[in-house]
Amino acid sequence: AQSVTQLGSHVSVSEGALVLLRCNYSSSVPPYLFWYVQYPNQGLQLLLKYTTGATLVKGINGFEAEFKKSETSFHLTKPSAHMSDAAEYFCAVSFSGGYNKLIFGAGTRLAVHP
Amino acid sequence: DAMVIQNPRYQVTQFGKPVTLSCSQTLNHNVMYWYQQKSSQAPKLLFHYYDKDFNNEADTPDNFQSRRPNTSFCFLDIRSPGLGDAAMYLCATRDVGGQYNEQFFGPGTRLTVL
Numbered sequence: 001a002q003s004v005t006q007l008g009s010h011v012s013v014s015e016g017a018l019v020l021l022r023c024n025y026s027s028s029v030p031p032y033l034f035w036y037v038q039y040p041n042q043g044l045q046l047l048l049k050y051t052t053g054a055t056l057v058k059g060i061n062g063f064e065a066e067f068k069k070s071e072t073s074f075h076l077t078k079p080s081a082h083m084s085d086a087a088e089y090f091c092a093v094s095f096s097g098g099y100n101k102l103i104f105g106a107g108t109r110l111a112v113h114p
Numbered sequence: 115d116a117m118v119i120q121n122p123r124y125q126v127t128q129f130g131k132p133v134t135l136s137c138s139q140t141l142n143h144n145v146m147y148w149y150q151q152k153s154s155q156a157p158k159l160l161f162h163y164y165d166k167d168f169n170n171e172a173d174t175p176d177n178f179q180s181r182r183p184n185t186s187f188c189f190l191d192i193r194s195p196g197l198g199d200a201a202m203y204l205c206a207t208r209d210v211g212g213q214y215n216e217q218f219f220g221p222g223t224r225l226t227v228l
Contacts, residue, residue: 032215043204043219090156100215104156
């Protein structure tokens with residue numbers, strides 16, 4: 001069965017520090033991989049996605065993620081955290097065929113302190 | 115701008131009083147999804163429409179129904195809301211012919227049950 005694991009339900013960083021949010025998936029077929037961000041009382045906004053091709057994916061707001069097939073990982077990074085990055089982040093996978101159901105991880109709440 | 119719109123953004127209802135949440139889209143996507151997201155949890159898929167074909171998740175309670183009168187609109191009906199149905203409800207769309215399986219989310223409706 002396919003699943004997504006996000007290590008760390010809460011991550012706290014200082015403004016200007018590196019942000020690293022971890023995501024691992026389990027799947028027997030190649031997945032599509034996504035990172036979404038959610039601000040309080042808002043919907044989900046797509047940060048970036050991996051489908052095929054280059055394994056290092058750049059997204060909005062300075063975020064990027066690298067797909068590592070051997071590690072079944074898709075960790076999200078940002079070199080320098082900004083106060084406005086404080087939000088909930090969800091990693092998700094889907095697969096071709098069927099109705100492409102999104103399978104979400106449990107989410108990681110990022111706090112950024114001065 | 116093409117988008118997914120949800121109305122209202124905040125809805126208060128009474129225990130047992132039927133309520134309808136609305137989603138519309140200008141993207142002309144053929145798939146529309148409804149998710150329930152409880153506090154500090156990942157979104158949980160309730161059901162989706164592929165054009166007019168309705169697909170219910172196995173664990174979605176019978177209390178939740180949906181209607182899709184045309185491509186642009188989809189409604190979520192909660193027949194007898196309980197306190198446990200208080201949550202954020204997210205609508206999303208997807209273009210089956212799209213390249214990346216990406217789902218586009220609306221801003222959500224936060225439902226409070228008194």
